[in-house]
């Protein structure tokens with residue numbers, strides 16, 4: 091399956107697609123989702139770059155990352171709910187790791203919901219390890235929150 095995926099940068103023409111994927115993935119979790127303007131603002135910030143993962147010319151996943159000197163942060167990773175468990179998340183994360191390594195990063199950080207075992211499993215499989223926790227970091231709707239687990243991968 092992974093051989094059929096292709097990657098494309100999130101450019102100006104793909105902002106709506108990227109925002110739609112973010113909405114579809116995080117909306118059901120009760121998290122605030124990113125609009126086209128949010129995406130545009132982030133992508134205009136220093137060190138930020140995004141990739142779409144496509145199958146048959148259709149985008150089914152998106153990732154944004156920031157690289158600051160030798161440290162990278164995964165800002166978001168989302169796969170369309172109709173295309174889960176096909177290896178898309180793994181392929182996007184691998185692409186993100188290659189991309190930030192090439193940009194000079196030596197460590198890669200991310201935050202993931204303590205209530206999100208699917209994403210934690212994906213990150214652990216790629217070698218990320220928990221290094222901290224932020225209490226009540228994610229809004230989950232109706233006044234509820236979830237802690238964030240901070241994970242780190244050494245890229246050396």
Ligand SMILES: CC(C)(COP(=O)(O)OP(=O)(O)OC[C@H]1O[C@@H](n2cnc3c(N)ncnc32)[C@H](O)[C@@H]1OP(=O)(O)O)[C@@H](O)C(=O)NCCC(=O)NCCS
Pocket residue numbers: 115116167168169170173174175176177178179180181201202203206207208209211212213215
């Ligand atoms: C997390 C997410 C990106 C995974 O995308 P995906 O394309 O379904 O992931 P993959 O098919 O590449 O899965 C790779 C591995 O991750 C783990 N994994 C993925 N989804 C899982 C699930 N629902 N339950 C348990 N493990 C899971 C498994 O180890 C899986 O390997 P396997 O299918 O061979 O068992 C996707 O579920 C998503 O977009 N979730 C909502 C947004 C989100 O949580 N993003 C991350 C926030 S930090």
